[in-house]
Amino acid sequence: MPDPSRIIADLLAHYDSHRRRLPWRSDPGVRPDPYHVWLSEVMLQQTTVQTVIPYFRAFLQRWPGVADLAAAEQDAVMHAWQGLGYYSRARNLRKCAQVLVADHAGRFPQTEAGLLSLPGIGPYTAAAIAAIAFDQPTMPVDGNIERVSARLYAIEEAMPTVKPELKARAATLIARDRPGDMAQALMDLGATICTPRSPACGTCPISRDCMGREQGIAADLPRKAPKKAKPTRHAVFFWLSRGDGAVLFQRRPDKGLLGGMMLPPSTDWRDARPWTEAETRNHAPVASDWRALNGGVSHTFTHFHFEMTVWAGHVADHATFDGPDDVWCPPDRLDSLALPTVAKKVCRHALSGGTLV
Ligand code: SF4
Structure with a gap:
């Protein structure tokens, strides 16, 4: 059975020397700006890091802080968002910035519950900001972390029914003293080593705890329910x-x-x-x-x-x-x-x- 404390120790040690350098990440030991975390997490939904980087930079250059975004014209924000899709997210970004300025003195609440009360911030984004920007003991579970959880525990039930179980398994991997780093370490692992089609188990820092690898089924997990034809x-x-x-x-x-x-x-x-x-x-x-x-x-x-x-x-x-x-x-x-x-x-x-x- 995987040992969560050993997984946390192994993965954080790997993260300390192999973390991805991303424009929204702060240097080790420096608390990230919640505005950067929020913006990047909203942009990263449904798209890739490489696509997001130029958008993130352009947004920050134009609207360096929450107050700048709150004062932006809606059309300007929509225009800057062009190509990222799911345009309600761009509308909600501005709306959320306005609520932060009006009701929170331009600062992000530090708890998941407080973050969840803001426009456009759902459970995943709230957990990501709480963990990464405020070191709250929580685990934002994205597609990468779902995949790693399914493989670590060799869970064969199909998506999306299995999601709550994957979330519960991922929660066992919260690092009490470094929750933000652990969440990012898992995201990095899923993006660079435990990739969807061909997990590089030979270079994986937590392979000794991985039941999916041991059983030879890792690459097939998480299983997917058959797709419905699109109308x-x-x-x-x-x-x-x-x-x-x-x-x-x-x-x-x-x-x-x-x-x-x-x-x-x-x-x-x-x-x-x-x-x-x-x-x-x-x-x-x-x-x-x-x-x-x-x-x-x-x-x-x-x-x-x-x-x-x-x-x-x-x-x-x-x-x-x-x-x-x-x-x-x-x-x-x-x-x-x-x-x-x-x-x-x-x-x-x-x-x-x-x-x-
Ligand atoms: S051992 Fe392989 S399947 Fe298991 S977590 Fe590491 S990369 Fe993923």
């Missing part, structure tokens, strides 16, 4: 230009998928079937000489595939709409808009006249 949704986007060449974009409602981001207007995104020509015409934002562009655009979200076609139309000079969420943007200034990846694909397709997919 496909369909929509038509309307590329509407006016006399001066500007194109119409609309801001999506704050709540929901791509909330607060800018996209060209579209039909509903529906599951059932592609839109017919007559249906599309009824959903166009304005009467125009609409024509369907050749080909289409595909994009895959976490929960569904998205198949799109694009219709192009034109309205008279300087026509505007009164909608508060409408923006006309010249095609050479699209960089100024907070466009999610899917909208960029639609733009590329429309600007190529329908030749790019």
Whole structure:
């Protein structure tokens, strides 16, 4: 059976000489800035360290502290977040900074419970900030730590049912005197040695306590439940230009998928079937000489595939709409808009006249 105190000692000794140098980490013995920990943990959800590093640096340069982020324009934050996905996180970052300034004198609460009360901070992020920034005895359990736990204890039950058990096992690895370092040591182990497909057990500092390695099943853990097929949704986007060449974009409602981001207007995104020509015409934002562009655009979200076609139309000079969420943007200034990846694909397709997919 794995011995938690030996695992903690072995892994911390390894961490002291092999820790990854990351821009949000402080030097050994120095308490990390909770703002840095929070920002990096929110950015790291669903993406890789390499992707996050330039975003993290850019955010810090522009908004060096909580008060700076609280005072930022929402559009500026959304724009800086472009490409990281899950845009509600960017909205919540700013909202959270505002609550910290208004209710906590710009400082982070030090307990998990206090952190959990803030907008956009869930159990994982609260535990990560509490452990890493404030050395609270807790364990943030991310995908890396789940994998290490499953392997150390050779737990064969499938995800996601097994998650509570993995969390309980990981909690046995809290280092009372160095909880933040232990959490980061486990994250590092999962990212660099105990990797998803081919764990490097030969160089692993805790291999003598690993039941998964001993039983020869480590690489298959944690087991996954069979994946459900993703549904496909369909929509038509309307590329509407006016006399001066500007194109119409609309801001999506704050709540929901791509909330607060800018996209060209579209039909509903529906599951059932592609839109017919007559249906599309009824959903166009304005009467125009609409024509369907050749080909289409595909994009895959976490929960569904998205198949799109694009219709192009034109309205008279300087026509505007009164909608508060409408923006006309010249095609050479699209960089100024907070466009999610899917909208960029639609733009590329429309600007190529329908030749790019
Ligand atoms: S021995 Fe292998 S499977 Fe076990 S924790 Fe180390 S790298 Fe992972």
